[in-house]
Amino acid sequence: MSVLIIAPWGHPEKWGEANYVIDGVIVKNKCSTIALLTYAIKVKHCEVEDVKVLVVIADTLSASNIANGIRYREVIEKASKIAQDKLKEFLDIVEAQIGVSSKELERQFEIFVAPGLGKFGAFTFRGSFDLYYLVFLLKSLSKTYETYKHGFLEIWLDITHGVNYMPVLAFTAMLDTLWALKSCGYNISLRVYNSDPYVGRGEQLNINEMPYTTVPRTIPQPKLGEGPAKILEQPHIILAKGYHSLVENTYFKRLSEGELRNLVVDLWYAVYYNYPLILLDYVFRKYKEETLKQLIELADKVPEDILRIIINALYKLRVTNNIVNTKSILRNSTSKYRFKVADIAQFLVVINTVSYMLDKAMNFKKESRPISLKDIEEFARRFNEKYNTLAPKFISREVHSLVKSSKGIKELNKWVRYTKEMAQKISSIEVENGEREKLSKCTYVRYVNEFVNKGVYDRRKDDRNFIAHSGLTYNDIEIMKIS
Numbered sequence: 001m002s003v004l005i006i007a008p009w010g011h012p013e014k015w016g017e018a019n020y021v022i023d024g025v026i027v028k029n030k031c032s033t034i035a036l037l038t039y040a041i042k043v044k045h046c047e048v049e050d051v052k053v054l055v056v057i058a059d060t061l062s063a064s065n066i067a068n069g070i071r072y073r074e075v076i077e078k079a080s081k082i083a084q085d086k087l088k089e090f091l092d093i094v095e096a097q098i099g100v101s102s103k104e105l106e107r108q109f110e111i112f113v114a115p116g117l118g119k120f121g122a123f124t125f126r127g128s129f130d131l132y133y134l135v136f137l138l139k140s141l142s143k144t145y146e147t148y149k150h151g152f153l154e155i156w157l158d159i160t161h162g163v164n165y166m167p168v169l170a171f172t173a174m175l176d177t178l179w180a181l182k183s184c185g186y187n188i189s190l191r192v193y194n195s196d197p198y199v200g201r202g203e204q205l206n207i208n209e210m211p212y213t214t215v216p217r218t219i220p221q222p223k224l225g226e227g228p229a230k231i232l233e234q235p236h237i238i239l240a241k242g243y244h245s246l247v248e249n250t251y252f253k254r255l256s257e258g259e260l261r262n263l264v265v266d267l268w269y270a271v272y273y274n275y276p277l278i279l280l281d282y283v284f285r286k287y288k289e290e291t292l293k294q295l296i297e298l299a300d301k302v303p304e305d306i307l308r309i310i311i312n313a314l315y316k317l318r319v320t321n322n323i324v325n326t327k328s329i330l331r332n333s334t335s336k337y338r339f340k341v342a343d344i345a346q347f348l349v350v351i352n353t354v355s356y357m358l359d360k361a362m363n364f365k366k367e368s369r370p371i372s373l374k375d376i377e378e379f380a381r382r383f384n385e386k387y388n389t390l391a392p393k394f395i396s397r398e399v400h401s402l403v404k405s406s407k408g409i410k411e412l413n414k415w416v417r418y419t420k421e422m423a424q425k426i427s428s429i430e431v432e433n434g435e436r437e438k439l440s441k442c443t444y445v446r447y448v449n450e451f452v453n454k455g456v457y458d459r460r461k462d463d464r465n466f467i468a469h470s471g472l473t474y475n476d477i478e479i480m481k482i483s
Contacts (some may be wrong), residue, residue, distance in 0.1 A: 005053040006140055008379070009032040010060060010085040010163035010168040022207040025470060027097065031090045032160040032195045032207055037105070038098050039207075040156075053109045054143045056136055056170070057083045058116025058126050059324065060125050066324075070434060072317040075324060076113040083111050111141050115314065115326035118164075123319070127329040129165055131340040133144050135310060137173040137345060141180060141303035144188070153188045160195045167194075171212075176345040179217050184299070184356035184432050194197045194478045219353045220346045222268045228347035229341075232256055235340060238306075242315040243329055251298050251305040257292045257352065260298075266457065267295075267354035274391040275471030276379050277445065278457065279361040280371045285452045292358060299355035303348060343459040357383060373399045373406075373440040373479075391470075398472045403431040406443040415478045417448060423474045444480045450477045 012031065020027045020035035025043055027035035033053065040051045048281040049463035052470060062078035091102035098105065114135045117127035139157075147153060157174050159167035174190055181188050192210040223229055231238060235256050247253050254260060263283065283292065313329040331339040360383050364375070377392065377399050384391035402418070406424040409416055432438065450455065466473055 001154055002050045002052075002147055002149055003044070003154050003156060004144060004147045005033060005036055005040070005052070005156045005158060006143070006170075006174065007055050007158040007160075007250055008162035008166040008468055009033075009055055009057045009083065010161055010166065010172050012057075012083060012090075012161070015161070016198065018198060019204045020207055021204045022193075025211070026204065027094065029090055029093050031207075032193070033158045034090045034094050035207060035394065036156055036158055036193060037108070039284065040078070041098055041100070050147075050149070051108060052143070052147050053081065054139065055087070055111045056114050056139065057111060057119070058111050058125075058132070059127075059326070060116040060118055060120050061113075063120035063125070064121050066123060066319055067196075068319050068322060070319050071315065072319070072324070073315050075319065076314075079113050080111055081369070089110065101452070109365075110143065117327075122322050122433055124323050126323055126325040126327050129169060131310075131327055131330060132165065133169045134171050134344060135307060136343045137176055138303045140173060140177045141348065142307060144177065144181060146383065147187070148186060153186070155188065155190045157190060157192045158194075159192065159210075176213060176342075178214075180303075180348045180352050183219065184322070184352035191238065191346060207373075215249060217349075219268070219272055222265065223264070227343050228350050229265075231343055231347045232261060232350070234323045238331060238344060239309070239313060240329055241329055243309035243316070246309050250309060251301045252309065254294075255298060258453070259287060260295060263287050263291055264351065264354055265293055267358055268350055270471070271357050271384070271387050273467050273471075274388045276376050276381070276384055276391075277356060277371070277447065277471055279478070280365060280376065280379060281357070281446045282452060282457060283361070283446050284365065285447070286457075287394055292362065296359050296362075297357050302351055308343065324445060327356050328430050329365060353387070370444045370446065370480075373402055373443045373445055374437075376441065376445065392469050398470050400431070400441060401426050401434065401470065402479060403433055403439045403443065406439050406479055407431055409479070412481055414483045415446075415480045417478045418474050418476075420474045439481070442482050443446055444448065445472070445481065447476060448478050 013028040017028065017030050020029060020032055022035060022039045024044060025039055027038045029035055033055065037051060039052060057079055059075050059079050061082050062075050065078045066075055088102060088106065095102040095105065115127040115131045117125050144153070146417055155174065157170065159170060160367045162170055171192065178188065189426065192212060193207050194210050195207045196205040196464065198205065218227055233256060236251050239246065255264060266278065266283060310329065314326060317325065332468040364379055377395055380395040381392045405418060405422045407429055
């Protein structure tokens, strides 16, 4: 497995030396993150193939080294330099114990500067909890994509050195990171660590794994015009008006345009409401293959893209009147549309989920063409159940009805529209278990051309009948029994 250690740091210049203990291993250092790295390399080396570390510091670390008039880019550089110098000091202490040079260890680290908030000396940092959470979320996702090697990844979140708002926002961001990653099939887990308090310490400080529970979450309900759907429709909505141009010509913006946006919405409804035939038939006839591939390729680029947009907006700022006003780049929440950063997390979950399901549908279709009733049941069991535990049960019910209709069809190898009259006759048709299996394999199903070409699906997204029958409604589909 691989390990990614993520740690919010407060002010490393103020930390004192301690004997950190984890699983009986003692590491003398000023930083618990270094102790966790030592533990991963020295003790877990048989299990851990690779270790990377992301340290998230706040721009407030630069408070004693900035002046009015400087650009925000310089604020970041100064904060990063302080953290980098302290990191070298911490690694020098431990290199003998690990048996790896501090320069080599330093290559495993990335220091990222997030907008903080508070008054430090002469300067006030007007950040926001929303902004800190958002950049922590986006950077964690981006770093995870970079680190994940299609096996198993453990994220170790070390909240020991986070101060004030940092631990809770970091933990919240990591839970949402996991939600986004697991929604697209990542094999990943989270461990949260915190050491004993430094104040009033004894000879040793234990690094404790913190207990937590999570409620399973799935793809958000599609509601056009609000929440994550609003971000899909108008991606610039996350920024204050003066920064809208930064969204142009980005991957983030491309998702909101034309066919790509329509494809996302169609897939979103198909996954949430359990429409396997939309995934296996409709989207492949409605959209060009190029559009389908674009969505899959764009999905894991979006977090880094949004983060780059935010950083470019921050780079436009200057320190003025002893104020670093980073929260000014975000949309004002008092305006007509109440923007919430949680909507971005949900938006990323949607994009990850639909791209994942589209990829699975594409691979599934390679195995089986055309789509049989048996295929639909199998796809629902293998994939739709991940987002809706009742999906296989609902699909099985609909398939059973279509199998009955198939039994009544006399003509073979010919597409027959599934009509209301056919649906009404199924109650008089009996199908035994052996027959059901055979008929489900030799009965193909697809949407009629009018449904695909005229965009009927666009008018059926919230149709109760369409939802109740998992998208397999009479007049919209046709079936063919083969010999």
